[in-house]
Amino acid sequence: MNYRRLLLISVPYLWLFALFLVPFFIVMKISLSDLAIAIPPYTPTLSLGEGWQGFKEFWSGLDMENYIFLTEDDLYWKAYLSSFKIAFFSTVLTLLVGYPIAYGMANAPPEWRPTLMMFIILPFWTSFLIRVYAWMGILSKQGFLNQFLLWSGLIDDPLVLLNTNIAVYIGIVYTYVPFMILPIYATLEKLDGSLIEAAVDLGCSRFKAFWLVTIPLSKSGVIAGCFLVFIPALGEFVIPSLLGGSRTLMIGKVLWEEFFSNRDWPVASAVAVILLLLLVIPIVLFQRNEQKQREAEQ
Amino acid sequence: MLDTATNTFEPWNDPAATPLIEFNGVTKRFGEFTAIDNIDLKIYEREFFALLGPSGCGKTTLMRMLAGFETSTEGVITLEGQDVAPLPPNKRAVNMMFQSYALFPHLTVADNIAFGLKRSDMPKSEIAGRVDEMLSLVQLTPFAKRKPHQISGGQRQRVALARSLAKAPKLLLLDEPLGALDKKLRQETQFELMDIQEKTGTTFVIVTHDQEEAMTVASRVAVMDHGKLIQVDTPDRIYETPNSVYVADFIGEVNLIKGKASPNGAGKVTIHWAEGQPALLGSTEETLGDGTDVTFAIRPEKISIAKQRPEAANVVEGTILDIAYLGNISTYYVKLSTGQTIKAQTANNRRISRRSFTWEDTVYLSWTDTAGIILTR
Amino acid sequence: MRRLSWFNVTSLTLGFAFLYIPILILVIYSFNESRLVTVWAGFSTKWYGTLLQNQAFLDAATVTLKVGVISSTIATILGTMAAYVMVRGGRFFGRTLFSGMIYAPLVMPEVITGLSLLLLFIAIGLDRGIFTIVLAHATFSMCYVSVVVSSRLVSFDKSLEEAALDLGCTPFDAFKSVTLPIIAPAVISGWLLAFTLSLDDLVIASFAAGPSSTTLPIKIYSAVRLGVTPEINALSTIMIGIVAFGVITASLVSKRNIARIKRDEQNALK
Numbered sequence: 001m002n003y004r005r006l007l008l009i010s011v012p013y014l015w016l017f018a019l020f021l022v023p024f025f026i027v028m029k030i031s032l033s034d035l036a037i038a039i040p041p042y043t044p045t046l047s048l049g050e051g052w053q054g055f056k057e058f059w060s061g062l063d064m065e066n067y068i069f070l071t072e073d074d075l076y077w078k079a080y081l082s083s084f085k086i087a088f089f090s091t092v093l094t095l096l097v098g099y100p101i102a103y104g105m106a107n108a109p110p111e112w113r114p115t116l117m118m119f120i121i122l123p124f125w126t127s128f129l130i131r132v133y134a135w136m137g138i139l140s141k142q143g144f145l146n147q148f149l150l151w152s153g154l155i156d157d158p159l160v161l162l163n164t165n166i167a168v169y170i171g172i173v174y175t176y177v178p179f180m181i182l183p184i185y186a187t188l189e190k191l192d193g194s195l196i197e198a199a200v201d202l203g204c205s206r207f208k209a210f211w212l213v214t215i216p217l218s219k220s221g222v223i224a225g226c227f228l229v230f231i232p233a234l235g236e237f238v239i240p241s242l243l244g245g246s247r248t249l250m251i252g253k254v255l256w257e258e259f260f261s262n263r264d265w266p267v268a269s270a271v272a273v274i275l276l277l278l279l280v281i282p283i284v285l286f287q288r289n290e291q292k293q294r295e296a297e298q
Numbered sequence: 299m300l301d302t303a304t305n306t307f308e309p310w311n312d313p314a315a316t317p318l319i320e321f322n323g324v325t326k327r328f329g330e331f332t333a334i335d336n337i338d339l340k341i342y343e344r345e346f347f348a349l350l351g352p353s354g355c356g357k358t359t360l361m362r363m364l365a366g367f368e369t370s371t372e373g374v375i376t377l378e379g380q381d382v383a384p385l386p387p388n389k390r391a392v393n394m395m396f397q398s399y400a401l402f403p404h405l406t407v408a409d410n411i412a413f414g415l416k417r418s419d420m421p422k423s424e425i426a427g428r429v430d431e432m433l434s435l436v437q438l439t440p441f442a443k444r445k446p447h448q449i450s451g452g453q454r455q456r457v458a459l460a461r462s463l464a465k466a467p468k469l470l471l472l473d474e475p476l477g478a479l480d481k482k483l484r485q486e487t488q489f490e491l492m493d494i495q496e497k498t499g500t501t502f503v504i505v506t507h508d509q510e511e512a513m514t515v516a517s518r519v520a521v522m523d524h525g526k527l528i529q530v531d532t533p534d535r536i537y538e539t540p541n542s543v544y545v546a547d548f549i550g551e552v553n554l555i556k557g558k559a560s561p562n563g564a565g566k567v568t569i570h571w572a573e574g575q576p577a578l579l580g581s582t583e584e585t586l587g588d589g590t591d592v593t594f595a596i597r598p599e600k601i602s603i604a605k606q607r608p609e610a611a612n613v614v615e616g617t618i619l620d621i622a623y624l625g626n627i628s629t630y631y632v633k634l635s636t637g638q639t640i641k642a643q644t645a646n647n648r649r650i651s652r653r654s655f656t657w658e659d660t661v662y663l664s665w666t667d668t669a670g671i672i673l674t675r
Numbered sequence: 676m677r678r679l680s681w682f683n684v685t686s687l688t689l690g691f692a693f694l695y696i697p698i699l700i701l702v703i704y705s706f707n708e709s710r711l712v713t714v715w716a717g718f719s720t721k722w723y724g725t726l727l728q729n730q731a732f733l734d735a736a737t738v739t740l741k742v743g744v745i746s747s748t749i750a751t752i753l754g755t756m757a758a759y760v761m762v763r764g765g766r767f768f769g770r771t772l773f774s775g776m777i778y779a780p781l782v783m784p785e786v787i788t789g790l791s792l793l794l795l796f797i798a799i800g801l802d803r804g805i806f807t808i809v810l811a812h813a814t815f816s817m818c819y820v821s822v823v824v825s826s827r828l829v830s831f832d833k834s835l836e837e838a839a840l841d842l843g844c845t846p847f848d849a850f851k852s853v854t855l856p857i858i859a860p861a862v863i864s865g866w867l868l869a870f871t872l873s874l875d876d877l878v879i880a881s882f883a884a885g886p887s888s889t890t891l892p893i894k895i896y897s898a899v900r901l902g903v904t905p906e907i908n909a910l911s912t913i914m915i916g917i918v919a920f921g922v923i924t925a926s927l928v929s930k931r932n933i934a935r936i937k938r939d940e941q942n943a944l945k
């Protein structure tokens with residue numbers, strides 16, 4: 001039995017160790033290396049054949065040069081800042097779009113709810129790429145949105161939407177709104193309807209009751225939803241690359257270009273390490289919120 | 299509104315008293331389903347009024363109409379002579395204590411109690427004082443800063459009560475207020491409720507399916523079934539003189555014997571109920587035609603049980619089928635030769651070892667001619 | 676007695692319109708006669724024809740399906756094991772690290788996962804191709820599978836396993852004949868999730884793929900970067916159709932099962 005248990009634990013453990021943790025350390029290591037015109041395109045490489053001497057040489061070849069470079073070239077910190085800004089505002093927009101939908105679902109007749117839920121989850125199963133692509137046809141200069149606005153007489157000249165930050169916001173809201181809806185819906189559905197009645201009974205208007213009771217009690221769902229949108233949006237690549245323009249700076253896109261176009265692996269790795277460090281803060285906050293919610297339920 | 303002559307509180311017997319609440323031909327339908335069927339009812343100030351009935355009888359709907367969460371399909375409800383229909387729940391001088399208590403989990407006990415006050419025109423400076431007053435009324439002063447999930451079920455119940463009383467409503471509605479408490483706590487809380495009702499002088503309307511609770515706390519009880527009021531009366535009259543088989547059967551234990559009545563003069567009635575059994579002798583204030591179908595209802599504790607045939611207006615013979623020993627009392631299930639089983643109750647004022655009856659004994663059941671009641675519906 | 680207020684109706688209508696109109700437009704214009712995707716020129720299915728003759732797309736689809744099936748199967752086995760270890764494994768050395776390694780990939784930006792795996796493959800001199808994509812996909816999907824399966828395991832009554840042991844099963848027998856059948860629905864949905872993630876993935880596959888092993892998302896991405904084309908609309912429509920069919924069928928089946936259980940319960944009471 002002990003031998004079986006060992007096997008059961010060690011197989012997934014070693015798999016994750018080899019394919020998640022080790023690669024991560026490699027990224028750390030390469031971020032401290034120098035660019036070289038070679039295969040692989042960085043130095044130093046660790047050659048174990050040379051023993052201790054080889055290791056010492058390897059160690060002395062590592063430095064913080066790439067990180068210093070990241071602070072010197074304003075492209076990078078601008079990209080981090082702009083990623084933060086885009087992720088933040090699109091999270092707020094997603095909340096504004098998602099909350100009413102979640103609220104509507106939670107107040108729908110119970111027999112409708114599973115169907116509504118299915119239609120929220122359905123887009124999640126369809127390709128992300130396709131959902132982003134769908135907006136390219138809508139937002140382009142001759143796209144449906146411009147056609148509609150021109151037809152309705154709201155504008156006289158077509159708007160430039162595709163390849164701007166506006167398109168990126170729309171894309172993030174559209175693809176991530178289910179992640180916002182589901183946790184908010186979960187808290188709103190559990191909300192005891194008699195709490196609202198009690199608030200009204202004690203003199204609140206319906207709107208005031210919503211503000212004083214529903215909103216505070218759905219706080220944990222709102223926070224969870226915001227993190228579920230904010231965290232992936234920060235490192236997003238597909239949306240800025242397809243909907244954003246050349247001036248849309250997002251760190252995922254910068255990393256990709258650094259790697260595939262400039263083939264500067266050490267800098268790309270340094271960019272990745274910094275991005276991870278930035279993500280630790282929201283992830284820890286998110287975990288704490290989840291923990292608090294679990295405790296409240298007990 | 300005390301009746302000075304007898305010094306008892308019976309405004310419903312005083313034709314000059316004006317009711318606090320009046321239902322006039324009130325009907326409520328949900329689609330095809332009639333929840334409330336043409337109800338007329340008056341509730342007076344300072345009353346502790348209980349709506350009693352099985353689940354689905356319409357008692358909760360009736361109460362939610364008073365709170366303003368439901369509107370009547372037909373008929374008028376008035377509060378102090380004013381039609382309440384145009385008033386939304388937040389504008390009514392009526393507060394409700396919810397079955398689930400509906401305490402706001404994100405607010406402290408004190409903030410829960412202050413919630414309604416902050417929405418009234420009470421000056422901010424007085425709110426804290428009023429909250430303290432309510433906290434001491436329900437003896438929760440040390441728990442003011444706790445959140446609802448940090449206090450016990452009984453304490454939550456008292457917070458809910460304090461919160462709904464804080465605005466000093468003209469009428470307090472209590473929806474199964476003690477339903478979530480265990481039996482012992484429930485009994486203690488019943489007296490506390492009565493005490494608080496007396497102290498504050500508020501009119502209470504309580505909804506319950508527990509007849510013992512209704513009998514204990516209420517000044518008057520309304521027994522409901524299928525959206526109709528079957529009987530509205532004081533607890534003792536509901537018990538002693540039910541107006542129908544439904545009420546007699548719903549409240550407490552009862553033996554029901556079907557038969558045909560023949561009036562005997564001077565309020566006495568003879569009931570023929572089975573071949574070969576002596577006719578029963580009862581009394582009624584109603585004038586019954588000869589041969590009217592009636593049900594004779596008699597409470598088990600009004601029946602005496604004896605080994606020798608006693609001298610009494612009504613005596614039947616049977617054998618003991620079963621004995622239910624409940625500690626303070628015992629119920630004997632006595633099978634008659636007609637096949638009917640009659641329940642008789644005696645107080646256990648002796649130790650069980652000296653009990654005089656046992657299974658299969660032949661015994662005589664007897665009762666006076668005024669012990670039972672004759673029901674025609 | 677909850678009724679839908681005008682606010683709820685409006686928010687639901689607008690919300691679902693926002694979610695579905697873009698997809699609807701995409702589908703409609705896959706049947707457009709014209710190459711210009713924004714001008715309607717009559718109904719036609721010719722783009723489906725051109726798509727089916729496009730060997731590059733067909734090859735990419737084959738690669739994607741292969742990768743999807745193999746990687747999600749590996750991910751399901753590993754993920755179920757990991758879930759079992761997490762919920763039932765008790766204490767062991769490095770448990771915190773283990774749970775960290777399971778949850779971290781869920782929040783890790785895809786670009787970083789992709790980059791790190793690529794650097795690993797190069798460091799150990801592994802040639803990139805279908806094999807490396809499978810490794811990459813299996814690694815991040817197993818974390819999703821283990822989350823799905825462990826949530827089922829947590830709500831699973833442990834005394835069922837103990838009863839099996841009491842009745843003479845070995846621990847392995849108990850797992851096979853009691854635990855596995857009960858968590859099977861979660862394992863299956865875990866597999867479906869892993870499969871969908873694999874079919875869907877562009878970023879990690881781009882890092883892990885070699886020149887000879889292009890997956891469908893990589894192919895779509897390079898086509899789409901040049902603009903909107905009706906072939907891609909047709910391809911998207913096919914993919915959406917398959918997914919919608921699958922999800923709606925699954926939900927109808929589960930609805931029918933629930934209805935049947937309810938009916939049986941009512942019949943049993945009669």
